[in-house]
Amino acid sequence: MQLSVAPMGACALLPSGTIKCWGNNSSGQLGDGTFTNRSSPVAVSGISDAVAVSSGESAGSFGAWTTCAVRSDATAWCWGYNGTGAVGNGGGSGSFATPQQVSGLTGVAQVSTGNIHACARLQTGALRCWGWGIDGRLGNGDASNTVQRTPVAVNTITDAVDVTVGSASSCTVRSNGTVWCWGLNGIGQLGDGTQTNSATPVQVANLTDAVKVTAGYSHFCALRSGGGVKCWGAN
Secondary structure (H helix, E strand, O other), rough: OOOEEEEOEEEEEEEOEEEEEOOOOOOOOOOOOOHHHHHHHEOOOOOOEEEEEOOOOOOOOOOOEEEEEEEEEOOEEEEEEEOOOOOOOOOOOEEEEEEOOOOOOOOOEEEEEOOOOOEEEEOOEEEEEEEOOOHOOOOOOOOOEEEEEEEEEOOOOOEEEEEEOOEEEEEEEEEEOEEEEEEEOOOOOOOOOOOOEEEEEEEEEOOOOOEEEEEOOEEEEEEEEOOOOEEEEEE
């Protein structure tokens, strides 16, 4: 079982492969085909073989968010708020109350959802991101105010073993234990000792033994191979 919590709701992956969600549903982010808020769990429509789930941060103050899942056939599916393209199906700026397949992705090992973008780690170790690319948060070298409604490749990363998406930045662990981040860096979210945004991955300083990384709203923490933890960003 896996639990993924958003600011105004949550989703649980059950051992059966079904997903149940509850909370705010203003953008269909509970995936049950409605836009009705739920005070108890409801099943996500059409998914009975999920192996992972990720619920994003709220995109703005109105409670909208996006949820994504990886299915047993290694495809990624997302639903909910799509104003910034975070559903990844190439659709318009409306919302989707039922799961939509992320366009062009196969061999997906992991998906992580933020408030205006999402990223997937492929079984090959490559990364793909989609959504609003402002501040370089898609990692594809483009820092312009561009919405990518289908996945684009993260530059230079071919050996990722973990990925996490924050509110406006993302980080990945590479096979050599280093952590690399990209996107907004106004309060040190990228961990490279600067406050300069980067549209391509930059290496987190003084960290070479990471095994997993996770995101808060504007900070990140990495689990080290010896059991220690290092964090950076907002404090």
